[in-house]
Amino acid sequence: MKRKKIAVVGVGLIGGSMAIQLHEKKLSSGLIGVDASAAHAQQALEMELVDEVLPLEQAIAASEVVILAVPVDQLVQQLPAILDLVKDQIVIDLGSTKSQLVEAVKDHPRRGRYVATHPMWGTEYSGPAAAMRGAFEKKAVIICNASDSDADALEWTRAMFEKIGMRILEMGAAAHDLHAAYVSHISHITSFALANTVLQKEKEDNAIFELASAGFESTVRLAKSNPAMWVPIFLQNKENVLDVLKEHIAQLQRFKESIEKDDDRYLLKLIEDANKIRRIIK
Amino acid sequence: MKRKKIAVVGVGLIGGSMAIQLHEKKLSSGLIGVDASAAHAQQALEMELVDEVLPLEQAIAASEVVILAVPVDQLVQQLPAILDLVKDQIVIDLGSTKSQLVEAVKDHPRRGRYVATHPMWGTEYSGPAAAMRGAFEKKAVIICNASDSDADALEWTRAMFEKIGMRILEMGAAAHDLHAAYVSHISHITSFALANTVLQKEKEDNAIFELASAGFESTVRLAKSNPAMWVPIFLQNKENVLDVLKEHIAQLQRFKESIEKDDDRYLLKLIEDANKIRRIIK
Numbered sequence: 001m002k003r004k005k006i007a008v009v010g011v012g013l014i015g016g017s018m019a020i021q022l023h024e025k026k027l028s029s030g031l032i033g034v035d036a037s038a039a040h041a042q043q044a045l046e047m048e049l050v051d052e053v054l055p056l057e058q059a060i061a062a063s064e065v066v067i068l069a070v071p072v073d074q075l076v077q078q079l080p081a082i083l084d085l086v087k088d089q090i091v092i093d094l095g096s097t098k099s100q101l102v103e104a105v106k107d108h109p110r111r112g113r114y115v116a117t118h119p120m121w122g123t124e125y126s127g128p129a130a131a132m133r134g135a136f137e138k139k140a141v142i143i144c145n146a147s148d149s150d151a152d153a154l155e156w157t158r159a160m161f162e163k164i165g166m167r168i169l170e171m172g173a174a175a176h177d178l179h180a181a182y183v184s185h186i187s188h189i190t191s192f193a194l195a196n197t198v199l200q201k202e203k204e205d206n207a208i209f210e211l212a213s214a215g216f217e218s219t220v221r222l223a224k225s226n227p228a229m230w231v232p233i234f235l236q237n238k239e240n241v242l243d244v245l246k247e248h249i250a251q252l253q254r255f256k257e258s259i260e261k262d263d264d265r266y267l268l269k270l271i272e273d274a275n276k277i278r279r280i281i282k
Numbered sequence: 283m284k285r286k287k288i289a290v291v292g293v294g295l296i297g298g299s300m301a302i303q304l305h306e307k308k309l310s311s312g313l314i315g316v317d318a319s320a321a322h323a324q325q326a327l328e329m330e331l332v333d334e335v336l337p338l339e340q341a342i343a344a345s346e347v348v349i350l351a352v353p354v355d356q357l358v359q360q361l362p363a364i365l366d367l368v369k370d371q372i373v374i375d376l377g378s379t380k381s382q383l384v385e386a387v388k389d390h391p392r393r394g395r396y397v398a399t400h401p402m403w404g405t406e407y408s409g410p411a412a413a414m415r416g417a418f419e420k421k422a423v424i425i426c427n428a429s430d431s432d433a434d435a436l437e438w439t440r441a442m443f444e445k446i447g448m449r450i451l452e453m454g455a456a457a458h459d460l461h462a463a464y465v466s467h468i469s470h471i472t473s474f475a476l477a478n479t480v481l482q483k484e485k486e487d488n489a490i491f492e493l494a495s496a497g498f499e500s501t502v503r504l505a506k507s508n509p510a511m512w513v514p515i516f517l518q519n520k521e522n523v524l525d526v527l528k529e530h531i532a533q534l535q536r537f538k539e540s541i542e543k544d545d546d547r548y549l550l551k552l553i554e555d556a557n558k559i560r561r562i563i564k
């Protein structure tokens with residue numbers, strides 16, 4: 001596989017971790033970083049996540065592949081303008097929502113150069129310092145609306161994810177957004193809300209956290225996640241997120257009612273039902 | 283510290299893990315297992331978690347220390363009868379709720395022999411096969427209503443937890459149950475309800491879990507926890523659990539409303555508030 005000159009737009013957790021993989025898996029002949037934050041761009045350069053830093057336009061002109069790893073609100077704004085600047089470059093985004101994004105460029109004359117993807121990996125940290133070696137490996141990546149991408153762009157993108165060690169799935173953007181609401185977005189809302197529940201209590205009683213156990217840490221760790229990333233995800237995937245959130249609140253109400261009524265048999269059934277997650281999560 | 287002959291009543295996740303520590307930290311001169319399940323008792327013997335298995339009465343008669351690691355509904359039923367059988371043995375329970383238990387024996391003539399404790403450790407697995415080496419180490423353990431225990435019983439119990447490597451806190455049973463609702467019980471309800479939310483959806487769409495990411499696994503892993511342990515915890519700690527659960531549902535409603543109204547500023551504030559959990563969870 002011939003190495004390509006690659007621009008990474010957004011050198012934070014996702015873009016920085018991808019830059020490490022592009023280098024280590026010998027996919028890039030050179031990495032150009034782009035970031036709206038001069039401090040982050042400088043940090044990415046010092047950490048050697050990228051070889052050089054350039055403004056967006058120059059980075060696109062100097063690259064064969066452009067990888068976008070910015071929050072999804074910025075993606076929707078920037079992608080049409082980026083495609084305006086593209087000749088035969090391949091443009092790949094790594095965003096967590098897909099419907100609004102593919103809609104925003106569906107009639108663009110360069111639509112074929114663009115491949116819509118969502119690698120299912122992340123951590124609760126952000127910025128270049130959060131970039132990790134070995135990220136994305138053995139995780140799933142979803143490619144959306146693949147038939148709207150040029151064959152060469154799609155082929156290179158698939159080869160890139162395979163070389164990183166990802167499992168590739170294809171689906172439409174609408175199906176992606178529905179699934180992402182269930183297996184990613186709701187977990188974050190739950191965790192944010194749980195943190196707020198407990199922090200609310202802590203105002204009265206600051207000894208409470210001396211007792212925090214591993215179980216608590218596990219359910220609340222996503223609450224450290226970056227608001228600049230998650231606010232636009234929830235708003236762009238509004239309908240799906242609200243559907244899942246309403247169902248989740250209804251499920252919590254069932255626990256509430258069974259406890260209020262001392263209904264140990266129903267409570268047992270609710271927990272036995274939940275245990276079926278063992279089939280899926282080893 | 284002189285080794286003692288110790289009976290462990292309930293040789294599952296908690297009792298089995300404690301048995302390993304009692305042996306490895308040279309606290310026991312011999313370990314007697316007791317379990318309502320003959321299969322579990324046999325398994326504990328085969329795994330060498332305990333040296334012998336005896337019926338409860340004989341185990342108490344043959345021991346200097348009796349450690350109770352059974353579900354909290356059984357604790358409340360059995361503890362008075364166990365104290366009836368005790369001469370100068372020390373009886374320690376490891377249960378997750380404390381108020382009903384200390385209430386059940388508060389006027390018992392042998393109350394002083396009993397020490398009420400809650401080591402803040404567990405996993406989502408259960409039974410003797412789930413017993414782990416190194417469990418409890420560096421975690422907190424709460425001793426409740428310590429002044430109701432005889433000085434020698436309390437002193438030995440504290441020394442035992444210290445030798446295992448635990449941080450000891452003392453508080454009243456009511457304060458314990460309130461705190462446990464916030465830092466442990468609500469996390470389990472959240473996780474059970476999240477599993478049910480997503481499993482409900484899976485009925486329509488069994489491809490959904492191909493996408494499950496590490497974040498999802500983290501928030502949902504407690505949903506594998508044992509119903510026989512958790513149903514009585516929620517019911518015994520009913521008032522506190524309901525208070526926290528209502529607050530948690532209210533926090534989720536705030537997310538729901540801010541998304542419904544596209545209120546990005548309020549959503550940002552909710553997430554920034556949640557991020558303050560960073561102070562507590564590294």
